[in-house]
Amino acid sequence: MTRSVPRQAFAIFAAMAVLVLAIGALSFFTTRSFESASSKVEHSHEVFAQIDRTFIDVQDAETGERGFVITGDATYLAPYTAAIARVGSDLATLRSVIGNDAEQLQRLDKLDGEVTLRLNDLQQSIQLERDEGARAARESIVTSTGQQDMLNIRSTVDDMRNAEQTLFDQRSNGRDATARNQLLALSALIAMEIGLLGVLALFIRRYVRERRKRAQQAVDLAEAQYRAVGDAIPFGVWATAADGRLSYVSRSFLDFIGLTFEDYRDGGWARLLPAETAAALTAEWDRCRTAGLPFDYIQEFTGADGSKRTVLGRSVPIPSAAGGIAGYAGINLDVSERAAIESALRESEVRYRTLAEALPAMVASTSPDGMAQYHNSRWSEYTGLSPERLAGIGWRDAIHPDDRAAVIAKFEAARASGTEFEADYRILGRFGEYRRHHDHTIPVFGEDRALAMWLSIEIDIEAQKQTEEGLREAAAAKDEFLGLVSHELRTPLTIIVGNARALGRITQLSPEEQANSIADIQGEAERLQRLIENMLTLSRVESQTVVLPEPVLLQRAIPGIVAAHAGGRSIRINVSQDLAPVSAEPLYVEQVMQNLLSNALKYTPPDSEIEVRARDAGAMVSVSVLDRGAGILPEEIDRIFEPFFRSRRTSAQASGVGLGLSVCKRLVEAQGGHMWARPRDGGGTEIGFALPAYLDIGDDADGPADGPNLHIHAAAAPFS
Numbered sequence: 199m200t201r202s203v204p205r206q207a208f209a210i211f212a213a214m215a216v217l218v219l220a221i222g223a224l225s226f227f228t229t230r231s232f233e234s235a236s237s238k239v240e241h242s243h244e245v246f247a248q249i250d251r252t253f254i255d256v257q258d259a260e261t262g263e264r265g266f267v268i269t270g271d272a273t274y275l276a277p278y279t280a281a282i283a284r285v286g287s288d289l290a291t292l293r294s295v296i297g298n299d300a301e302q303l304q305r306l307d308k309l310d311g312e313v314t315l316r317l318n319d320l321q322q323s324i325q326l327e328r329d330e331g332a333r334a335a336r337e338s339i340v341t342s343t344g345q346q347d348m349l350n351i352r353s354t355v356d357d358m359r360n361a362e363q364t365l366f367d368q369r370s371n372g373r374d375a376t377a378r379n380q381l382l383a384l385s386a387l388i389a390m391e392i393g394l395l396g397v398l399a400l401f402i403r404r405y406v407r408e409r410r411k412r413a414q415q416a417v418d419l420a421e422a423q424y425r426a427v428g429d430a431i432p433f434g435v436w437a438t439a440a441d442g443r444l445s446y447v448s449r450s451f452l453d454f455i456g457l458t459f460e461d462y463r464d465g466g467w468a469r470l471l472p473a474e475t476a477a478a479l480t481a482e483w484d485r486c487r488t489a490g491l492p493f494d495y496i497q498e499f500t501g502a503d504g505s506k507r508t509v510l511g512r513s514v515p516i517p518s519a520a521g522g523i524a525g526y527a528g529i530n531l532d533v534s535e536r537a538a539i540e541s542a543l544r545e546s547e548v549r550y551r552t553l554a555e556a557l558p559a560m561v562a563s564t565s566p567d568g569m570a571q572y573h574n575s576r577w578s579e580y581t582g583l584s585p586e587r588l589a590g591i592g593w594r595d596a597i598h599p600d601d602r603a604a605v606i607a608k609f610e611a612a613r614a615s616g617t618e619f620e621a622d623y624r625i626l627g628r629f630g631e632y633r634r635h636h637d638h639t640i641p642v643f644g645e646d647r648a649l650a651m652w653l654s655i656e657i658d659i660e661a662q663k664q665t666e667e668g669l670r671e672a673a674a675a676k677d678e679f680l681g682l683v684s685h686e687l688r689t690p691l692t693i694i695v696g697n698a699r700a701l702g703r704i705t706q707l708s709p710e711e712q713a714n715s716i717a718d719i720q721g722e723a724e725r726l727q728r729l730i731e732n733m734l735t736l737s738r739v740e741s742q743t744v745v746l747p748e749p750v751l752l753q754r755a756i757p758g759i760v761a762a763h764a765g766g767r768s769i770r771i772n773v774s775q776d777l778a779p780v781s782a783e784p785l786y787v788e789q790v791m792q793n794l795l796s797n798a799l800k801y802t803p804p805d806s807e808i809e810v811r812a813r814d815a816g817a818m819v820s821v822s823v824l825d826r827g828a829g830i831l832p833e834e835i836d837r838i839f840e841p842f843f844r845s846r847r848t849s850a851q852a853s854g855v856g857l858g859l860s861v862c863k864r865l866v867e868a869q870g871g872h873m874w875a876r877p878r879d880g881g882g883t884e885i886g887f888a889l890p891a892y893l894d895i896g897d898d899a900d901g902p903a904d905g906p907n908l909h910i911h912a913a914a915a916p917f918s
Contacts, residue, residue: 210398214391221387224380231380235373241295242366245302246359248295252288253355255281256313260348263320267327278320285313302361309354316347438526440518442487451530456502470499490515490523496533508534560625560635562593564652568613571651580658582628598624598632609639616641616649622659633660694719747869749779749892750787752812752819759791760810765799773812780819780889786865787889793858794823794885801827802882815888818871822886830875830883838875838885839863862887 262278265271289310296302434448444463452459457466468476479495486493495511513528560576573588581588581596588596597605601623612619618640624632639654704712753773760769780787798808806826813820830838841860863873871889878884 206401210394210401214394214398217387217391217394221384221391224383224387229380231376235369235376238369239366239373242362242369245292245295245362248288248292249355249358249362252285252292252309252313253351255285255288256316256351259285259317259320260344263323267323270327275324278324282317285317289313302358305354305358305361309351309358312347312351312354316344316351319344319347435527435529436513437528440523440525442483442526445525454501454507455499471497487523487526493526493528507532559658560656562654562656564654566613566649566651568609580627581625596626598626605637612639612641625656633658634663635659694723747781747783747892750782750784751777751779752787752821753777755784755787756791756810756812756821759788760795763792763795767799767804768807769795770807770809772809774814777812777814777819778891781892782869782889786869790862790865790887791821793862797858797885798823798825798827801825803827817891818888819891820886820888822884824878824882824884826878826882829877829881835875839873859885
């Protein structure tokens, strides 16, 4: 029966659909017929109107003609003229309206001739009145000819109207019959549709009743199966009503705890747990039930035999047909072994994270598919990124853009092969600086030998890299220094040895040659002495030997130093005589001035002047040596005081190892001063230094100060 009902309902639906289509088709065609019949009726009305309009125009023309003939007043011709103008178009319109009706067209042709004849008579009367006067015209219109013409026109018009009236009656009757037939047919079809709808309602009602019966049987069966499954599961299932009160608990769980269903439902379950745990569980249950959320819990229960088992309870709300919640259905699972494993895993996880947090390195773990899952706090402390930002592939944003592609390629290659890898790359710190790190990543496999995770350790090797670079730079500097020093030592020694051998043949040398050899030996020996002094001075300064400054009068010291080291060249001294004493080491001052003068003499053409200036500069006293040499490039200003640096523009002009200015800078800074270098206006270079003024002396610079045992160095000769 239940299978035949849908088939019968489908047949009724199909019949109803056919009837709907039939009703629609009938409505369409009858409407078209009704519209056609109505159109023909309207056409007859239009023919009537046009016949009447034509006849009225002829009457208007005759009336105007008679008024003019009788009175002789030309104003009566206005209706005549207007009617004459309309008659032609009226006849044409009437012909168009009649269409293909042959009999009516014959009558129209007759009417057209009669109207034309009558209009010609009217025109002749008007012309006669104008030519012969009103009397002659009136005599012409009292004849019976005009009257007969009008009777003929009226007779023809009546024939046309009668013929059209016959058509009108036929068309009206046809239209009314069509409307009646349509109404009857539609009524019959609609009645059939309503009948089928009633039959369908009966079938559907019987079908729904049968379905409800079967559904209830299914529900009863499902509940029986549900209870059977619940009793079969070791810790079973449970259910509640809409008010949250337990409606079912499987026998297997009740047997384990040793309670009846009534005892367990009426608060017995709470006695199985500590009071605080039971209260918290009740509060969570009320919250989930109010919000319609799933309710889960994990609790340890003690069985009637004293054994303890960890039970995982999981339940979901059951929606009701009215839109609310009909209750909850849950299941209890014995997860004691799983709980023990999870506890061990948690302990292992805690040990792992504790170890990872204790390591002085950045530690991370990644899933087999390459998504980062954990970063220790060192990552956030260094990068400033939160664990959420670092998760997934977010940690890649911290890698230097130039290193990122290579690191990702290495990791993908390791993933493909399942092998460990190492890489060095730069990681961005929270303050915007990049530091180099060494990454060692290894795969971690599970018991099934499947890849479980990747473990990475990133160690900051920036200091190590800088040390290595420093060692490489130092080694390169050492090699360069040894090359320069060996050259600088070999050259003067070669000249000294050569001239010494030449002096061994002194009897063969002229006095001039002897003097030149002695001068060469002396000059190269002094050059060696300066080189050795510079290296020793640099060594002493680098070892941070304490400097004990004294008050020095530069206006007295500078002339003596210039005289001692001018080498016969003209050097202009421009030193203020009221300079304050400076706090300095006299020997350091002389060595700085000697190196600056030596540089100026080497690079200044013989016919160009060298100038030495000294001025007060606030709390400092500045000294400058100005030459007219090749000058200094802007990009070399910061490097000119670096050890062993020599400009490519001037290195070919004179020998040297590039220590002089570096030694000067170290000596000046050791005395609390500073140095500078800049291009000189008009060409050349200005290199100078500034030393702090000595503020603890008395007003008399030439005599002893107020303090005991204070002597101001102001020797005019070079210091020894």
